[in-house]
Amino acid sequence: MRVVVLQVVALLRAGVAPATAWARAAGIPVDPTGAPDGEALGPLLGPGNARAVVAANRLALDVGAPLGRVLESVADSLVREAEARAERDAAIAGPRTTARVILWLPAAGAGLGWLLGADMVGVATDGGLGTVATVLGTAFLFAGRTWSARLVAQARDRPRDREIDVRVVLDLLAAALGAGAGVPRALGAVGHAAGGNHGTALRAAADALVLGAGWEQAWAGTSEVLAPVRRALRSAWIDGAAPGAALRAAGEELRRDRSAAARTAAARLGVRLVLPLGCCYLPAFVLVGIVPVLLALGTDLFAA
Secondary structure, eight states, X not given: OHHHHHHHHHHHHTTOOHHHHHHHHHOOOBOTTSOBOHHHHHHHHOHHHHHHHHHHXXXXXXXXXXXXXXXXXXXXXXXXXXXXXXXXXXXTHHHXXXXXXXXXXXXXXXXXXXXXXXXXXXXXXXXXXXXXXXXXXXXXXXXXHHHHHHHHHHHHOOOOTTSOOHHXXXXXXXHHXXXXXXXXXXXXXXXXXXXXXXXXXXXXXXXHHHTTOOHHHHTTTOOGGGHHHHHHHHXXXXXXXXXXXXXXXXXXXXXXXXXXXXXXXXXXXXXXXXXXXXXXXXXXXXXXXXXHHHHHHHHHHHHO
């Protein structure tokens, strides 16, 4: 993904027009505003990354920021976000593998009974206690699988693609402010470029500031996801401080928080998977892998 964007950046710095740069680097058209076609860019970069790149193009054209610099900054943020997701996936890989191995415990028990000569199929389909045990064990097995899958999904915590990542929003704001836009103008321009719920919230805050609202009042009702933006720009609006360092610090803090959250989620997942193990997988192992074996062997013993 970053390679394609950096190819566009290199062409832009060589003096190539944006439309030509995107056509040469990615073979995609641009819309009337000069931004690349998001639908055409999606299969190449991924839907979320494509939206971020399109937003960067629109913002640069809107506020007059250097397009190459904005694209490079956004590409770096997207790469770091991908690395954070990979770190989270790697952290939970061990607990996920454990859950998958445990899933096969009942089948392993049934296979062991078959090796011992037990008629597992006959016991499971005789309509008696063996059938009841097999049905209950299967139900426990599926319940445990569903429970484990939900725990893993919560640990992975994939972001929704329809919203641009907050780190990208911070980069876009830094670009807009660096181009000379004031805080309300930057918020409005980034909100228009980003779209979605984040864009609506940013535009609402910008409008409130223009109308004379206080800083906290302007952000009232805004999602807590945008709290890093609110905190980073507060000093710039109230005290007139340069916002660049605050925006960069907010991005780094967000990255560290996500990295710590990934490690915490992995540790928590390893503990939580004990619950489906004890409540579902072990009963399933007993009902599917042990009870039918005992019934089959007991039947054969009495028959003999």
